[in-house]
Amino acid sequence: MSLLKVENISKSFNTLQVLQNVSLEVQPGERHVIIGPNGAGKTTLFNCITSHLPINSGAVYLEGKEISKIPSHHLVHLGMSRTFQKNNLFGNLTVEENLHLALASTKPYKFQVFHALSTYKDLRKETNEILEQWRINDRKDILVNNLSYGEQRLLEVLLAMASKPKILLLDEPTSGMSPAETTQTSEMIQSLPRSTTLLVIEHDMEVVFAIADRLTVLHHGEVILSGTPEEIKNNELVKEIYFGGGAKAHA
Ligand SMILES: Nc1ncnc2c1ncn2[C@@H]1O[C@H](COP(=O)(O)OP(=O)(O)OP(=O)(O)O)[C@@H](O)[C@H]1O
Numbered sequence: 001m002s003l004l005k006v007e008n009i010s011k012s013f014n015t016l017q018v019l020q021n022v023s024l025e026v027q028p029g030e031r032h033v034i035i036g037p038n039g040a041g042k043t044t045l046f047n048c049i050t051s052h053l054p055i056n057s058g059a060v061y062l063e064g065k066e067i068s069k070i071p072s073h074h075l076v077h078l079g080m081s082r083t084f085q086k087n088n089l090f091g092n093l094t095v096e097e098n099l100h101l102a103l104a105s106t107k108p109y110k111f112q113v114f115h116a117l118s119t120y121k122d123l124r125k126e127t128n129e130i131l132e133q134w135r136i137n138d139r140k141d142i143l144v145n146n147l148s149y150g151e152q153r154l155l156e157v158l159l160a161m162a163s164k165p166k167i168l169l170l171d172e173p174t175s176g177m178s179p180a181e182t183t184q185t186s187e188m189i190q191s192l193p194r195s196t197t198l199l200v201i202e203h204d205m206e207v208v209f210a211i212a213d214r215l216t217v218l219h220h221g222e223v224i225l226s227g228t229p230e231e232i233k234n235n236e237l238v239k240e241i242y243f244g245g246g247a248k249a250h251a
């Protein structure tokens with residue numbers, strides 16, 4: 001069974017049809033990358049999969065269970081986590097505090113408003129484990145606003161991984177990064193455990209082919225091809241609309 005199945009979803013904003021009958025399947029453990037030109041509908045597709053936007057028709061299934069109408073904040077409890085194209089961190093809090101918050105949001109129980117999250121033992125323990133696992137203990141007291149841009153984007157991935165999701169959706173994890181930060185992020189993504197399936201929107205072709213087991217090409221809101229990296233590279237239509245014309249490759 002596919003871990004994630006997107007079945008014939010369509011989405012429009014008033015008269016603008018952004019997604020048309022998009023179908024996609026992601027197998028457990030797979031690293032699936034979505035590419036396509038600017039405005040192709042990639043982020044909208046993520047927003048529909050994660051219920052940040054209602055879909056007009058079609059359905060989304062996680063492990064065979066329909067999730068199309070489940071509110072986005074509940075999906076984390078079912079094993080779906082994501083990052084955003086623009087960073088979604090609390091800049092005036094430290095790395096450690098951001099981790100506390102990310103972990104708290106994955107817990108089914110309620111927290112007392114006037115109790116600092118750091119007073120919850122299990123949150124402290126899990127936070128320390130993550131800080132150690134990613135060797136960022138020495139960065140834990142730094143305000144997120146004082147981290148470099150690359151560090152902030154990497155932190156977002158760590159926060160999204162905090163819930164140990166079955167599937168993690170990353171929207172352009174390397175956008176705006178320097179070449180060195182891009183390489184670091186690509187390596188970090190490759191080092192993520194296979195127990196977390198990945199669906200990634202990416203524009204840097206080196207990163208795309210370094211991480212992808214399978215790719216889906218989106219163009220004007222339609223899937224024009226899903227296949228292995230070799231199949232995508234050798235497809236004439238993809239070459240023409242995506243790599244062709246001397247246009248700068250951008251997913
Ligand atoms: N909330 C919205 N309301 C109206 N139109 C929207 C909305 N979100 C996206 N769009 C439009 O939908 C189309 C697809 O946008 P989307 O952000 O999904 O593209 P994308 O493939 O992620 O592009 P990029 O590579 O630039 O990130 C664009 O024409 C965009 O202007």
Ligand SMILES: [Mg+2]
Nearest residue numbers: 042043044085
């Ligand atoms: Mg986008």
